[in-house]
Amino acid sequence: MTAAAPSRTAPPTSSLAASRRFGTFATTFSLCGPIAYCLVQYFNLPLLTYWPATGRLVFGYDGGRSGEGPNMLWYGWILTAILIVTGLSLLATMLPERIIRKIPLALIWILPILVIPYIVYSLMPWWIMAAK
């Protein structure tokens, strides 16, 4: 069907792309990433909290403080999620190949779609205020 065959290339020349172990790391990282991010956000586990109005950076979660403006947890959530999935991915590289092969790769693109309802739900305060 694909006379132009745009997506076929020669085997990878980069050692990283040719490495099976990196493949396991990359697929586990992306597979667990969206779930880890949503869990970190749900349990509110930021690695750091940033106060943009005062430029203050605090490790871990830091709630509201009078006179310092709003805090930002997003950076902290991403960093925590990256730390968790890096750990999981490193563990996955130690698993036998036959177990890794059983993981359906389609989950990598299905899971980000499945978490959308949770993301929408987590933003409920915005939608409630918009509806008033």
Place this chain on the structure above:
Amino acid sequence: MALDFAGESEAREDAVAGLISTNTFWTLWLFVHLMLAVGLLGALTHQAMAVALPARRAAGGIVSRFRAVPAAGYASAVCVLWLLTFIVGSYIYTKYRVQIRIPLEAAHYYKTGGFFDFKEHVAAMGLLLLPAYWYFWKNAHNPDYDNARTGVTLVLAAMCWFMFIVGHVLNNARGFAS
């Protein structure tokens, strides 16, 4: 443990204040973010079209040629562009939180604010998909990855379009200079 970057941030803004206004400074960064996003959107759209609707002939009309790009060659560029767009976006996000979001809330633009937060979550999840995306494209000769590669590419392209539209609407609602 707390670190204080307030002095550093003020010094940076003072340094540019002699040349350009603070609003211009942040508008320029927003423009850089936009340019990177346009590049990313173009690359991902080409790639998504190439995998979803592969061209039967390399030559033909503009749509056929749009689909007939060597899609694998875009993978590293897409990763670099996503990362750069993300870093610049994260930088201007600090100013957005104080200078844009608070007035947006005051003006009852709740849906706009909500969609912007949605966009930030999508950007983070897209970032986490990049390692597998890169690996699948660098192993495009391997048919085992065909379906996953197509799915990840289409999801990233959809995410990119969503973020681009939300960012554009937000900028129309209240840009840095407004």
